Amino acid sequence: MDLPEQPWPTGLAQQLEPLVRRVLAPNPSPFTYTGTETYIIGSGGELAVIDPGPNDPAHIAALMAAIRPARVTAICCTHTHRDHSPAAAPLKALTGAEIAGCAPLVLDALGPRGDVPFDATYAPDRVLVDGEQLRGPGWTLTAVATPGHTSNHLCFALEESGALFTGDHVMGWSTSVVSPPDGDMAAYMASLEKLHAREDRVYYPAHGDQIDKPRQLVRGMIGHRRQRERQILKLLGAGEGEIAAMVPRMYKGLDRKLWPAAGQSILAHLIELQQRGVVVRDGDFWALAS
Template identity: 65%
Template sequence: MAPPFDPADLPTGVMMALSPLVHRVLAPNPSPFTYTGTQTYIVGAQAVAVIDPGPDDADHLAALTAAIAGRPVVTILCTHTHRDHSPAARPLSDLTGAPVIGCAPLTLDDDGPRADAAFDADYRPTQVLADGDEVSGPGWTLAAVATPGHTSNHLCFALLEEKALFSGDHVMGWSTSVISPPDGDMTDYMRSMQLLLGRDDVVYYPAHGEPIENPQRLVRGMMGHRKQREGQILRFLERNGDSAIPDMVAEMYKGVDPRLHGAAGRSVLAHLIDLGGRGLAEPTGDGRWQMR
């Protein structure tokens, strides 16, 4: 599901230039689910935008303040409201006076296994962006691209001047995105992936992992991976009949770090809900499923 990682591979708190308009600062929150940590992006040269300010961590906020270096901050944008992405928005806004805009607020109890994936209940945007809405500064324009699936409120942001896309957790540079019901939705996720295939972005800047060149090839591969997983689930149900999700995970995720099995089970559940909506599977009670 994901390669091994060494948090020392990338330094935290250091601004790194990725393009004339894009710099990143890595937050000190590595984990099996965040890889080397959350990457906050600073867009622009004179007045800037900050994308996914990350966790409310004093060292990370100090690093962002140093990276901004006194320049005006036009806006603080959040792709979604998981705790590793948006909590620093409020203190950074207090420090810079910049408005917090982007995704809609969303607070609900997530019964999945990812402690880091809980929603940020304190996120309060000044403005919510709809698909296609733009925000701009000197030499840069960011357009919102609605990409529900990982969460229902997930947005990507397109940097029009460089044909770049800040892909948040929708497309990451190290692993597939976890789709965890009740808010994560596999049907929406696949629809959003199809939308990205129709775009002409030349690079993705994900919230976790390295920049993605030739992104449409990766998107096609990720969609193919999901279709293969769907096929595995259907074959399992056809062979075994009424089945529990942990039994599916044990067979389909052999060799995967057991710490990730809970998250894998959430993705299997998301597939099953999608299959149920298409009339191919149905729940039988007590978390078990069968072919319809």
């Protein structure tokens, strides 16, 4: 997908609603769109920060300018890809806030997300479980466990306004990359169903525009993933069993630089189908189960 025309609001604190401001980090890429969007929660003297973003001095300075003179009490990370959590440590050093959010997770920087591997510096003071809450004056954030994109992924619900901060789990500009071994398609689909059952008013993803019809989008995403599964089964039925050959047939028009990520999503689907006994694997070759 093409990026929108510049200028982008990089470094500016945008007021989205009374309790929510957004600051865009200067890290655009094919995987991050115009960059990581850090959210500042609260309107009083105590604030929370969601997805502090990359450890970039300009971004951290922009966050501090937006925060002062208030005090940050919680730094929340949806997951530990390096475009989301590395600024947590320097922001904690500047503000004294606790880091509270997803569990730490570090894997080797392999596969299509080699540009954004897991953050080895992430050290939470408090790991939140599903349903656990953080509170400040006038705001309450509830952790919503949404594994799939990564096994440690959390969303955060702002109870006072009906907003859900979806990290990389749901984005309007692109589908999320589900990349094994940590990315899990069965878990991702279950997490989508979980969000579809909720009644959140608006989604604020970590990349791209806000989503004003969230249940409609999630319903479409579930349908899209099921369509991908049907495409895979059709190709397997025709004797096409190698992922590298499936990618250009399933993702026509996709930038070749993104083919490895598409291949990982196909692999995630195949692993889920294998777990259900629908397909079998022989090395790099996949086939329908007899």
